Amino acid sequence: MTTAAHVVELRDVHKQFEEKNVLNGVSLVVNPLDRFVIMGQSGSGKSTILRLILGILPLEAGQIFFKQFEITRLNPRKLQQIRRHIGMVHQYSALLSSLTVCENVALPLEELTDKSNAEIKEIVESKLELVGMNDACNQLPSELSGGMRKRVSLARALVMDPELILFDEPTAGLDPVISSVIDELIISLAEKHKVSSVIVTHEMESAFRIGTRMAMLYQGKIIAQGKPEEIKKSRDPVVAQFLSGSTQGPILEGTPDAIPA
Ligand SMILES: Nc1ncnc2c1ncn2[C@@H]1O[C@H](COP(=O)(O)OP(=O)(O)OP(=O)(O)O)[C@@H](O)[C@H]1O
Ligand SMILES: [Mg+2]
Numbered sequence: 001m002t003t004a005a006h007v008v009e010l011r012d013v014h015k016q017f018e019e020k021n022v023l024n025g026v027s028l029v030v031n032p033l034d035r036f037v038i039m040g041q042s043g044s045g046k047s048t049i050l051r052l053i054l055g056i057l058p059l060e061a062g063q064i065f066f067k068q069f070e071i072t073r074l075n076p077r078k079l080q081q082i083r084r085h086i087g088m089v090h091q092y093s094a095l096l097s098s099l100t101v102c103e104n105v106a107l108p109l110e111e112l113t114d115k116s117n118a119e120i121k122e123i124v125e126s127k128l129e130l131v132g133m134n135d136a137c138n139q140l141p142s143e144l145s146g147g148m149r150k151r152v153s154l155a156r157a158l159v160m161d162p163e164l165i166l167f168d169e170p171t172a173g174l175d176p177v178i179s180s181v182i183d184e185l186i187i188s189l190a191e192k193h194k195v196s197s198v199i200v201t202h203e204m205e206s207a208f209r210i211g212t213r214m215a216m217l218y219q220g221k222i223i224a225q226g227k228p229e230e231i232k233k234s235r236d237p238v239v240a241q242f243l244s245g246s247t248q249g250p251i252l253e254g255t256p257d258a259i260p261a
Contacts (some may be wrong), residue, residue, distance in 0.1 A: 024220030
């Protein structure tokens with residue numbers, strides 16, 4: 001086992017659901033402190049990539065590494081240990097509706113550690129403070145706005161002091177101002193706590209605000225990968241169409257959504 005420079009690496013990953021090839025040879029490298037953005041159309045397999053990194057889905061072929069650990073080869077006990085170092089912010093926040101904000105945030109600590117109640121309370125309070133939600137401790141998720149739920153979900157992802165955080169559409173469904181606030185929060189937390197992150201999004205403004213490196217997923221493959229300025233300059237017609245949001249170009253060709261030129 002060698003010491004790895006990357007935090008996450010996917011090598012030639014293939015993933016099928018029934019007959020459908022969702023990932024068809026995906027390779028990418030996330031380096032330490034990267035805020036690595038994965039862009040792509042709805043249904044292109046972005047959430048699938050995050051689930052594969054977490055080791056909660058099997059794959060057909062290829063390899064996935066978290067640091068020096070090959071996720072796809074770990075036994076369940078080891079995988080469970082590794083997962084403690086990875087925080088996840090789900091696409092729809094995924095807070096438990098019957099638990100208060102504080103109970104939701106405390107959950108990973110209660111399930112995965114033997115910390116005392118006093119220690120847990122202290123950690124929960126400090127993480128809620130980081131995301132500006134310390135006044136909401138006793139509220140239920142249903143009493144919060146979408147942006148507030150995202151913050152709580154972010155606090156929950158931070159309680160185990162992860163080395164890597166996976167964000168699935170962190171700003172989906174939020175208004176533009178709150179989206180910017182969440183983006184800034186992601187950036188400042190990542191910088192302050194020296195965590196690496198993978199952010200899945202199809203919102204271009206967010207992608208370019210947050211990303212230090214980015215990749216574009218299309219038809220099961222990464223068709224462009226690099227720094228934001230490199231992606232912006234890409235001559236690939238699919239990348240260009242995605243960035244501009246144009247209805248003209250290869251993305252809709254041959255689909256029922258295509259608009260005649
Ligand atoms: N558990 C599953 N069983 C069967 N098919 C699945 C499963 N999970 C995902 N898929 C299919 O795989 C494809 C990719 O799904 P995925 O959720 O990764 O897309 P996405 O890029 O995250 O989309 P969105 O932007 O809408 O969230 C879709 O066609 C989806 O229907
Ligand atoms: Mg998704």
